[in-house]
Amino acid sequence: MEDAALLGIAKPDIQPFATDYVDEMIDYIQQLITNGTAYEINGNVLFDVSKFTNYGCLSDRCIEDQDSGSRIKVEEYKKNPNDFILWKPSSESEPGWDSPWGTGRPGWHLECSVMSESSLGVLLIFMVVVMILNFHIMIMK
Numbered sequence: 001m002e003d004a005a006l007l008g009i010a011k012p013d014i015q016p017f018a019t020d021y022v023d024e025m026i027d028y029i030q031q032l033i034t035n036g037t038a039y040e041i042n043g044n045v046l047f048d049v050s051k052f053t054n055y056g057c058l059s060d061r062c063i064e065d066q067d068s069g070s071r072i073k074v075e076e077y078k079k080n081p082n083d084f085i086l087w088k089p090s091s092e093s094e095p096g097w098d099s100p101w102g103t104g105r106p107g108w109h110l111e112c113s114v115m116s117e118s119s120l121g122v123l124l125i126f127m128v129v130v131m132i133l134n135f136h137i138m139i140m141k
Helices: 002-006 018-034 108-120 124-140
Strands: 038-041 044-047 084-089 104-106
Touching (some): 018 038, 018 044, 018 108, 084 108, 104 108
Antiparallel strands (some): 038 044, 044 084, 084 104
């Protein structure tokens, strides 16, 4: 925070910690499963990208352009190689929380969405920040 102050960056109004929002993340995942956009398999819960017609629009990339498996191994249990983890089982050496799917932890894709919606009341603000950051990253390349 000292470095931010030296740069003239205002102090944030809130500084949420993901671990404070695990119950909300579990509720959010439950809603996604209920509306059919997520599925559970072997204690993992994944977002089904085929159910979201605008998937990839923020990055201006369609699903067909995604190069699944280029950075990480594509798990066989996924319905679609682009589906991503919302909840995954924890090993004994990892942090974990009780959930309807067993002891596990949220995937990082979920954390910011739930924290911003819970803290700010809207998900759109987070999306705008992502778009701005993505724009600046694209210019820097």
